[in-house]
Amino acid sequence: MKKIILSLAVLFVSFASMAQKPEYLQTMxxxxxxxxxxxxxxxxxxxxxKFQMIANAEKSEWLPLYYNAHCYIIxxxxxxxxxxxxxxxxxxxxKTIAKMIELVPNESEVYALQSFYxxxxxxxxxxxxxxxxxxxxxxxxxxxxxxxxxxxRAKMMKLQGDxxxxxxxxxxxxxxxxxxKALLADWDNFKPKSPIHPSWGKDQVEGIVKGCx
Amino acid sequence: xxxSFLFILLSLVGLQAFxxxxxxxxxxxxxxxxxxxxxxxxxxTYDGTSVNENGxxxxxxxxxxxxxxxxxxxxxxxxxxxxxxxxxxxRLNIQxxxxxxxxxxxxxxxxxxxxxxxxxxxxxxxxDMVTTAGAKGDVYGALQSLPGTTTNGESGRLxxxxxxxxxSQTYIDGSLVYVPYNSTAPNLxxxxxxxxxxxxxxxxxxxxxxxxxxxxxxxVLLLNTNDMPAEDQLDLSVMSIGVEVAGTKLWKNxxxxxxxxxxxxxxxxxLTTQNYNWIHAPESAxxxxxxxxxxxxxxxxxxxxxxxxDAFTINQENLEPGxxxxxxxxxxxxxxxxxxxxxxxxxxxxxxxxxSFTNNQDDIHFDQTLIVKKIVGTHVxxxxxxxxxxxxxxxxxxxxxxxxxxxxxxxxxxxxxxxxTNNTFAGFTEAQIYxxxxxxxxxxxxxxxxxxxxDTKLSPRLSVAYKVTNNSQFSLAYGWFFQNPxxxxxxxxxxxxxxxxxxYTFSYQSxxxxxxxxxxxxxxxxxxxxxxxxxxxxxxxxxxxxxxxYAKGLDLFWRDNKTIKNGDYWISYxxxxxxxxxxxxxxxxxxxxxxxxxxxxxxxxxxxxxxxxAGVNFKYSSxxxxxxxxxxxxxxxxxLPYRSLDLSWSFLYRKNIIIYGAVTNVLGFKNEFGxxxxxxxxxxxxxxxxxxxxxxxxxxxxxxxxTLTRKGEANQLDKIE
Numbered sequence: 054m055k056k057i058i059l060s061l062a063v064l065f066v067s068f069a070s071m072a073q074k075p076e077y078l079q080t081m082x083x084x085x086x087x088x089x090x091x092x093x094x095x096x097x098x099x100x101x102x103k104f105q106m107i108a109n110a111e112k113s114e115w116l117p118l119y120y121n122a123h124c125y126i127i128x129x130x131x132x133x134x135x136x137x138x139x140x141x142x143x144x145x146x147x148k149t150i151a152k153m154i155e156l157v158p159n160e161s162e163v164y165a166l167q168s169f170y171x172x173x174x175x176x177x178x179x180x181x182x183x184x185x186x187x188x189x190x191x192x193x194x195x196x197x198x199x200x201x202x203x204x205x206r207a208k209m210m211k212l213q214g215d216x217x218x219x220x221x222x223x224x225x226x227x228x229x230x231x232x233x234k235a236l237l238a239d240w241d242n243f244k245p246k247s248p249i250h251p252s253w254g255k256d257q258v259e260g261i262v263k264g265c266x
Numbered sequence: 267x268x269x270s271f272l273f274i275l276l277s278l279v280g281l282q283a284f285x286x287x288x289x290x291x292x293x294x295x296x297x298x299x300x301x302x303x304x305x306x307x308x309x310x311t312y313d314g315t316s317v318n319e320n321g322x323x324x325x326x327x328x329x330x331x332x333x334x335x336x337x338x339x340x341x342x343x344x345x346x347x348x349x350x351x352x353x354x355x356x357r358l359n360i361q362x363x364x365x366x367x368x369x370x371x372x373x374x375x376x377x378x379x380x381x382x383x384x385x386x387x388x389x390x391x392x393x394d395m396v397t398t399a400g401a402k403g404d405v406y407g408a409l410q411s412l413p414g415t416t417t418n419g420e421s422g423r424l425x426x427x428x429x430x431x432x433x434s435q436t437y438i439d440g441s442l443v444y445v446p447y448n449s450t451a452p453n454l455x456x457x458x459x460x461x462x463x464x465x466x467x468x469x470x471x472x473x474x475x476x477x478x479x480x481x482x483x484x485x486v487l488l489l490n491t492n493d494m495p496a497e498d499q500l501d502l503s504v505m506s507i508g509v510e511v512a513g514t515k516l517w518k519n520x521x522x523x524x525x526x527x528x529x530x531x532x533x534x535x536x537l538t539t540q541n542y543n544w545i546h547a548p549e550s551a552x553x554x555x556x557x558x559x560x561x562x563x564x565x566x567x568x569x570x571x572x573x574x575x576d577a578f579t580i581n582q583e584n585l586e587p588g589x590x591x592x593x594x595x596x597x598x599x600x601x602x603x604x605x606x607x608x609x610x611x612x613x614x615x616x617x618x619x620x621x622s623f624t625n626n627q628d629d630i631h632f633d634q635t636l637i638v639k640k641i642v643g644t645h646v647x648x649x650x651x652x653x654x655x656x657x658x659x660x661x662x663x664x665x666x667x668x669x670x671x672x673x674x675x676x677x678x679x680x681x682x683x684x685x686x687t688n689n690t691f692a693g694f695t696e697a698q699i700y701x702x703x704x705x706x707x708x709x710x711x712x713x714x715x716x717x718x719x720x721d722t723k724l725s726p727r728l729s730v731a732y733k734v735t736n737n738s739q740f741s742l743a744y745g746w747f748f749q750n751p752x753x754x755x756x757x758x759x760x761x762x763x764x765x766x767x768x769x770y771t772f773s774y775q776s777x778x779x780x781x782x783x784x785x786x787x788x789x790x791x792x793x794x795x796x797x798x799x800x801x802x803x804x805x806x807x808x809x810x811x812x813x814x815x816y817a818k819g820l821d822l823f824w825r826d827n828k829t830i831k832n833g834d835y836w837i838s839y840x841x842x843x844x845x846x847x848x849x850x851x852x853x854x855x856x857x858x859x860x861x862x863x864x865x866x867x868x869x870x871x872x873x874x875x876x877x878x879x880a881g882v883n884f885k886y887s888s889x890x891x892x893x894x895x896x897x898x899x900x901x902x903x904x905x906l907p908y909r910s911l912d913l914s915w916s917f918l919y920r921k922n923i924i925i926y927g928a929v930t931n932v933l934g935f936k937n938e939f940g941x942x943x944x945x946x947x948x949x950x951x952x953x954x955x956x957x958x959x960x961x962x963x964x965x966x967x968x969x970x971x972x973t974l975t976r977k978g979e980a981n982q983l984d985k986i987e
Contacts, residue, residue: 076312080312095302095319098316099303102304102307102315106307106311106312106314107312109309109336110310110311110312141341142340144340180832180834180879189496220877221918
């Protein structure tokens with residue numbers, strides 16, 4: 054009798070511990086799948102909320118924070134005119150990115166996302182913020198590439214930064230087309246560390262390559 | 267036995283598998299409006315949902331037992347509701363309270379123009395301070411296109427709300443700058459000593475300012491220098507009036523910048539028409555070192571040190587009967603140093619400690635007279651800030667102003683040597699209380715003791731602000747402001763008391779759709795101003811504090827950077843009504859430095875095809891008064907109105923090269939600032955006179971700014987944009 058209870062107890066305990074990570078992976082996978090269905094600011098808000106909830110349940114994981122910040126950055130780009138609203142979404146992303154840097158100080162994907170966040174700030178008021186935030190964005194990309202020179206999202210942010218500043222360097226933006234094509238061709242060679250690690254960005258590079266035609 | 271155990275075990279499992287609790291609710295704000303998009307979830311689980319457009323949510327969960335339901339939305343305090351999941355339906359009404367955020371809460375704006383980057387109450391940014399055409403790259407020049415200031419073209423200094431230029435004091439990183447302007451000849455315009463690009467934030471307080479500051483009857487200008495630079499760089503500035511080279515080197519958590527500047531207006535003055543006869547055009551050389559070091563997690567140490575020499579000689583018409591033109595020569599040596607540290611001592615304690623040292627000497631030589639004036643000044647200040655809660659903080663501290671002023675006059679038949687030392691001690695305390703996000707009160711008091719005058723003064727300060735709607739607020743400020751009499755009087759006597767001004771300020775500000783409107787009404791009551799008895803200037807024992815005056819006015823400010831695409835403009839209008847009876851005034855009269863109507867229109871446009879920023883600035887000031895000793899009525903003459911149309915153009919040639927050009931008074935309006943008179947009459951009993959004109963009708967400047975870095979991406983755009 055004791056043996057049965059004991060073995061049942063052990064079975065329950067092991068089920069319980071296995072269930073945590075699989076549930077986390079499963080929920081993350083499902084939620085990530087909803088990215089493609091999001092069309093409006095409120096869709097991304099709802100998606101960001103889900104990642105916030107997962108982050109709250111898994112305090113040691115940085116990936117839920119990553120996607121939560123990503124949603125808010127996208128929301129700031131999607132918000133049509135209200136600068137104060139854009140900045141308030143970016144305020145949330147800023148706090149989330151700070152938490153991520155504390156959790157994983159050397160993660161390349163975090164710095165690549167931070168570079169995207171700085172571009173979000175710049176876009177709110179390019180005349181006033183252009184100088185400061187293009188510099189900060191470039192610094193974040195540099196950190197991302199130092200941490201992982203193969204990270205395609207970091208390479209993409211660097212490429213977009215170079216294209217954006219080309220007129221001011223006296224360069225033709227089209228001179229970066231070979232780089233864009235090479236990045237696109239190479240994109241699928243990068244294997245994310247897990248099915249729920251970041252893999253976005255290919256569409257943006259495709260867009261750049263289309264503009265080269 | 268084992269069957270019943272297994273049965274219990276299985277039924278427990280069954281309970282978990284088949285029971286589902288449904289939570290239905292709505293989420294609203296305090297005023298009852300729903301909050302779509304709010305996040306609703308069970309703490310520590312994956313069960314959650316978002317509030318829909320109607321403010322409602324439905325959350326289903328298979329979990330059982332007690333759990334915390336969290337409702338969160340940015341800008342609001344999270345709400346936690348304890349519920350017990352028993353497989354039934356739970357209905358909830360959740361109300362979220364707005365979160366208190368100092369950056370978006372109401373701020374005290376009465377009498378304050380803050381140029382920073384984060385706060386919502388900001389109406390101008392640090393870039394605005396320097397990109398205004400006509401500012402000529404001078405901090406004080408830029409401030410003169412803001413309401414509450416009067417442009418005095420023959421001075422160039424800051425005249426705020428009916429106050430004389432000595433009534434405004436300048437602070438850098440918390441410590442006083444005793445000599446903020448370059449030395450100049452009488453009636454010749456001057457400018458600030460500091461490169462405006464050094465500063466990241468500015469608080470220009472035109473009245474009613476915090477108990478932390480004193481010894482300024484009208485206003486304080488608080489300048490904050492830039493924090494850490496981004497990378498090593500070499501900056502070259504080549505201008506039509508001089509060159510500057512600055513090198514910056516970074517190390518972990520610290521940086522040093524060394525700069526060398528040389529200016530010589532001779533080539534420029536030879537090319538353009540000047541109203542004055544320059545024997546030796548203004549020439550100056552300056553070296554400066556600037557160190558910043560982060561200490562710990564929150565601390566920042568800054569040190570700035572500069573040495574500056576400049577000289578000029580101008581040939582002036584001699585108005586005295588029988589006099590011949592003479593050379594007026596001035597040589598100035600200025601050594602300035604300031605250091606500051608600010609940071610957090612703990613989560614609730616913040617501290618700022620600052621000190622400055624100035625050693626400034628003017629050697630003036632004209633018509634057989636030699637005057638040497640020297641100021642040696644030290645300022646030390648320590649401020650503590652304790653955060654009781656997010657909504658209640660207390661600031662307190664103390665400071666010492668130690669100044670020695672000496673003047674040595676050598677004339678053919680006379681020698682006059684005078685000097686005095688005045689140490690003024692001050693202590694202050696101030697509480698800032700947010701009753702809510704919408705209502706804030708700041709109440710404080712300040713005590714000042716002057717060792718030289720043997721006088722103690724207590725001044726109360728009070729200001730409140732109330733946010734009427736999300737985008738608009740009212741603000742009121744009241745306080746007593748004391749200032750020791752100017753050096754020219756203290757040099758001869760210490761039987762004087764500090765002068766006093768009581769400020770009453772009301773301000774309304776709204777920011778809707780990127781358009782800012784600001785209206786300010788003020789009244790200043792001047793008391794205890796120094797008075798001399800008519801012509802008895804040379805009798806210090808006759809000096810009294812019986813002078814008085816008033817200043818009242820209305821300031822309007824409108825800024826719009828949305829209506830015109832790529833365009834940004836502001837309109838600033840000030841109405842000033844002031845009279846005073848002080849110094850040698852025979853009666854209460856309008857002072858020379860005040861003008862009734864002041865208008866400034868600033869427009870900037872970004873032309874992206876040309877990678878250029880074009881700027882236009884129009885200024886108008888109604889005629890000021892001046893005194894004609896030949897007339898029996900005091901201050902009865904009127905100058906011409908002041909008008910100027912200034913243009914500037916910045917061209918971003920490369921990302922690290924900027925070409926800049928500016929012209930002031932493009933249309934060549936004739937500006938004249940009254941007349942100067944002889945001190946003795948001619949045979950006819952008249953005082954001869956000459957017009958006071960600007961040194962030239964138009965001023966041109968052309969410059970090229972180059973920034974060299976390892977990566978070639980930084981530039982000085984933020985200096986010029």
